[in-house]
Structure formats: C-alpha cells, structure tokens
Amino acid sequence: MAANNFEQLINSWEPRLRAAFIDAVYNVRNAAQVDQIARMLDRGDVDGALRAVGLDPNQWRVFDKTFEAAYEAGGTATANSLPVMHDADGFRVRFQFSVRNPAAEQWLKQYSSTMVREIVDDQRNMAREFLREGMERGINPRTTALDLVGRVNKTTGKREGGVIGLTQTQEQWVRNYMDELDNDPAASLSRALRDKRFDRAVMKAANGGEPLSADLKAKMLSAYKNRALKLRADTIARSETITALHQAQSDALDQAIQSGDLKADAITMTWRSAHDDKVREAHQGLDGQSVKRGGVFQSMLGPIRFPGDPSATAANRIGCRCWLEPSVDFLSGIK
Template identity: 30%
Template structure:
C-alpha cells in the first residue's frame, strides 16, 4: 500500500509540473494587459490529459489491491482463482472513481485560476505579477516552474495569499503569525525574526522566494493527501471486489466473510475512527458505522455519503477474512 501511495503522490506532482511547464506565460500576460480573461485562461492549457499518469496510477493501485487480496486468501478457497480487473463491475468502479477524481481536479484548477485572474484584473494588479503568482517562477536549480497557485486546494491557496500578506508587512503580529505555518521553509526564520526586531518588512525578492517555497511544500502535501484519500481507497475497494468475485465464483458464501475495522494508532487518528477500532461486520454489503453516524464500506469510502471529515487522509485499514472456508 505504501508503494502505491507514494507513486500516486508522485503522479500528481508530475501532472502539476506538466501543467506549469505548458503555460504560455507571455500570452497570459498579454491577455491580462488587454483585459481578456478567457484569453488568459486559454493560454494556461489546463487540460485533463495532464492527469493521465495519475489516472493510470490509480488504476494500477486498484489492480494491485485486488491481486494482493487474492494472495492473502486461504488456499482452500483461492487455488486457481484470479482477480479480474476486466470484470464489468470492477471496470465500472475504477472508471467512475478515477474519472470523478480527475474531473474534480481539472474543474477545480480552472475555476480557481479564473477567480484569481478575475480578482487580479479587478484590483488593477500588474499583469506579470498576477501571472507569476498563479503559475510560479522558474527555479534556477531545476529549470522548472515552482510555487504559484496551480495544484493547490482552495484552502491552501488562501494560506499562500495570507503568507504573502504577512511577509510583505512590517507588522510584528503578522510576521510572528507567519512563523506558525508548519510548511514554511524554516531556513528563513532568522530573516523573519530580524524583520520583527527591526519593525521592517522583508525585502520583496526574499519574501517572494519564501512564498514560492511555502507554496511548493503545500503542493507536495496535497499530493500526499490525494494519495491517502484517493489511492488507498482504490486498493481497499479492490479488496472488496476480489472477495465479491470469490463469492460470485461460488467458492464461498457471503455469510462466510467477516470484515474488521483497524484504526491506525499514531496519535493523529480521528476520535470517531479511534472508537471504530475493532468493529466487525458480516458479509460484503454491511457498512461500518462511525459515532458521527457516517456509514462506510471501508476506510475512505464515500459511496454511502461519508463526508470529508471522515475520509480525508484516513490511514485506517480493513481486514477481510473467510471464517468458514469450504
């Protein structure tokens, strides 16, 4: 599971790097100069195709999850049995799951880019500044664009904008608040402390670099969250599908199957999931129930309406066993 979580996160980062590298910056700036919002959006080339690698990794994780489930089944029921990712139900699930993920990511990028550009135009901000804040700046070390707002979630974009305001200010309170941001580049803390002591704003170039580094780390965090929230549930869903195929094949009865919820005890678990640890259910169609009332077929499942508070970055796991192998 860890292997595919890492690969899903890497695929997300590759997609974001692809989006950044294909932006026609000069066309974006020119469109902003003439007040052409749609022209600026067109020059960003925010295409669904950029996420093809991510979609492929989600599918790969799903297939691996199903094969892994078969490998862990009792030999008495699994000899000669294979997980079939081409099964109509399995293929439909992964197609819908990955499709919804990619559609949500692309639509989110487009809407947030449009809102940011429109806001910059309304404020009369310099077109080049708006463009660079959106797409990031080219790193001298890597030659690639980094930072910017592409790839960030809506809350993360707000964090970056707030950090930019904090670092542009000479207000000691605002500068001190910047030092509470856990994803900041701590190598610049001395610079911030010096500005606080002197009651002066940090010079513009340094502040810009600090914001770029902060943004880059938040994008990386989002990739990690997507891996846990999307990649791991694909593996768990495949485990369910593998056992359903076992039932369909007549090798076991659904009533022979028992499932258990296992909470990751690392001090960061949700209170609701902590309470669910050890909960067991029979068969493949009975959900687990959270103290919040949420119903989940497995950790990270949203098919029964579980909200983000119950699934985002969930690290819990589910065991499935055949209690009476035949």
C-alpha cells in the same frame, strides 16, 4: 490478507500516487502559455487567460493511470491472500482478480473520471479567481501569470513556486502569508508551512531591524507555495490510495463470491486503525469492530463500508489511514 501486508500495500502505493499528482501538476505548469496569459490579462480577458493556462484533463493521465494501477494491485493482493482450493476432481484452483470484470471496470472508469474532473474544476475555479484578482489589483500581467504557474528553476527545468496544484483554500493561505510578510512579519511565524530557515530574518524585521527585502520575501513565498503543494499531494495520495485499495479489496471479494470460490456469509471484515494520536475519534471507536461481508460500520461520523469509502462523508474518509482485515471461515455451513 494479513493486516501488515495491507499496511505495506498502502505504504507502497501512497508515495507513487503522491509523485504522480505532483508530476501532473508540473505537466499543467509547463504546458501553460505564459506570454498568452499575460496578453489576455492585458486585454482584460480573464477567460482567454484561463484558456492559455490549459488545465486539460489529459494532463492528469499520469495520476489517473497510477490510481488504476493501485486499484489493480489491491485486487490482486486480496486474491493472492485467499488460500488455494481444490475442485471436485482434485485440481488446484486459485482465484484471480480481474480488473476487466464489468463491475470493476465500470467503477474504475466512473470514479477515476469523476476524481480527475473534480481536480480540474477546482483548479479552474482557483485559477480564474487568481487571474481576476491580479487584473483588478493592477498587478503586471506577466507577474500574475508567473505567480500562477511558477517560474522556471534553471536547475530542474520545472516551474516552481506557482499556485497551480493548490486548492482555493490553500491559495488563500498564500495570499494571507504574503500580506503578513508585507505588513506583520511576526504573524507569519505562526504559519505551519513556513520555511523555518527564514525565521531569524523575519524576527529581526519584526523587532524593528532590517526589513525583509523583496528578493527574500519572494524566496519565502515560493517555499511556502511548494510546501502547500506537498501538503495537497500528501492529502490526495493518502485518501485516494486508501480508496483504491479498499474498493479493490471489496470488488475482489465480490468476484470470488460470484465465481463460487467463497460464500459471502463466511467472510468477516475487521476494522484496524493506525493506533496513533492522528486517528480520528470516530475511527478509534471502530478499531477491532467486525461486520459480516456486505455489512456497514457505524461511526460517529455516519455509515462507512471501509476506510476511504467514496460514499461516506468527507469528514469520515479524507485522510483516513485505517484498513480492513478480512477473514474467511472455510468451515462455515459444514455440519
């Protein structure tokens, strides 16, 4: 598969996974029982409130299905990149990737279920802590519920400005930003995720002018949460697109080898980076390096089979934008 074609594949599927993740978040938010959350909090029952939030893995099926589609697209594109061959009788033979291959099916089932479970578990932990702290601080139960799942936008009909969908770390960012708006507006101007349209009002308040109104702070906080959600979606979409496509590329080559269409020792994999200042140093060093099929690249952050390799460390795979370029020596072994 030519490198530019693989880039195109990444650029095609990343926005789809991003949109699917956000759709799944809205599925959770819209299904949450706000009144029941508030009632449970009023009783001091955090676990009951969490049940009312929902967080059913089935709500993430739209993301799961898109990941599966990206995986299949990666395998199919890899198969289509291989040249047409002919059998002993002269019949044309083209290798086809099968997403129903037992090994492919098993990997996809295990990885996607683990991926969704980890997302849901992270959301449960974040939501539980958010609900507990709201209750302990004596915040109105309904306010806590709405701050968690968001308030309905009358234009879109979706709940916006909630923290469902954010990581626990990002939810802490929100708390810190809220504290700055209340107590130190000038400090909030260093926040990368802030909506800069509000900067003038913040600077005025910081310089002793008109203080930020409760309504304005609510709008600023909602915008901050929405941007944090977009960042979360961007990060997940990039990482999981790379993982799906490269795992599929690897599995497609394995299937071609098993079918007898390719010889493993005839395949060379070359690492290609995005060639910009965002590429991590460890992957800058890998750019242009090649290994025989089945080999492992050795980076400063540890071994990695391909960009997005699930078995690599998080520092080595999360947010990676590199790709592998396979080449096949069809004359290998011929004397």
